[in-house]
Amino acid sequence: SDYSHMPRAKAVTPHTQELIRIMGSTRLPNGEAKYTHSEIASCHGVSRPVVSKILAKTPQVDPPQPPERRGRKPVLSDRQKRHIMREFAKDPDATCTKIVRICKLSVSPQTVRRFLRSSGAAYAKIPTAPRLTPAHKAARVSFASEHLLAETDFSTWIFSDEKRFNLDGPDGLRYRWMFPGQEKAVLSKRAFGGGSIMVWGGIAGSHK
Template sequence: MRRLTQNERLRALGMLQIGTTQAAVARTMNVSQSVISRLWSRYRDTQSVQDRPRSGRPRATTEAQDRFIRTLALRNRVITANQISARLQTDTGVRVSGQTIRNPLHRGHHRARRPRVIPCLRGHHIQARRRWCRDRQHWDNRRWSNVMFSDESRFTVDFLDRHRRVWRRRNERFQDVNVIRLDRFGGGSVMVWGGITVAGRTALHVVAGRVTGQYYRDNILAVHVVPFARRHGRRFIFQDDNARCHRARIVTGYLQQQNISTLPWPALSPDLSPIELVWDMLGQRLRQRQQRPANVRELAAALQQECDNLDQNDLRRLIRSMPRRINACLANRGGFTRY
């Protein structure tokens, strides 16, 4: 049942005093008539609309101790509630439970969440990211529309969906209906390559075997990138990451021979590449399929089908986020961004 705020109580009281019925006031305030009835009875008995004093269990910690708890959590983000409890007992002599520690943290809008896993950026990586972003800070969406972003990603047949939940009763944790069997080696995997631009995208290429410089040149660049570049025109710019096969001499020489401009890329910068989110979109679509792929062949077919079903407007929005990505990286002084 919704509780009325102080201003709502005063407003309801004013309506009652001018003769409005309790039912009409309840409809106006979007509450039941019993709430208005109790409010009117309380006012007639006490001449006040304030809540009566309520009894309750006394707090185990003071405001100062709550601030101490929140300060510890802010200074050491991985500290546990039990560790804070032990520290509180050592420093103040107050012994409380882990849940008592969590209460002031929750009131302060602190929540325990899984930490985000990001690449380990060294000093030279950060400097390279800042230089790269400064050089392209003034690129507008018209210029980014000439860039093809490309990447490879691997998908496994057996993947663990950590968003799935099961309804179970007590002592049923390991029953067959409540467990998910996962092959630690993935049950087979498929590596795919793709490229996206504002105007379109390449077909999803399923990699057969190991990606070497020669395979990358003959089966990906020659088949997908070069035809796309010729259709796009002289302003076409090709982007890929710093994988060894991408920087092989036969690859760089081939791109120069085809007069394809390339976009230099700072190491360890997946947050700056919009195509990384395309793989997340494909993974989400695989998890939402009613019938999951049972083998590598079905997985490859499902990936190609889901890639064809992607909305080009979504891909366009990803690429048009590049100015925001660059500004976020510069604002974080070359550090990792939320992207």
């Protein structure tokens, strides 16, 4: 036998026995032994039965388990999240600071913002558009159709318009939280109002 000239267990030094035990207790991430008894025997120049005998006498100690990681408790409860969404449904222009106050939350507005973004909401500018009635739309289509057919030369025309600038804040710059599935909000532009300055301008051909 190849093991006939291998040292017996009692002839193996304590140091070698300790090395054998270390190799025998080494595990892979899946918990299986990293080395076979034959591999350990070949490494230390002893027979496989000797390795098996040494390891059989080694107390089996379960590998230390990592401490159980308790996940961080949710900052907002499900009930609070539902309350937040109800308030935004009632007041789409509400700010997160206002929501914290109304819902009496013990969290910062930033926490509410993170929740809204995780829910698919986005803080975006409300697009502006003229307030057009069906009559306005019909008149525009009629104007375009008439001059398209007549091949009107617009280079001899003067186009003018007026712009209102508010004195008490941005004109047409409003942001709000937009939620998935929500009807797209459009900010109507009024032609006249108080507390503003009207500016008139015109263009004709290559001139302004």
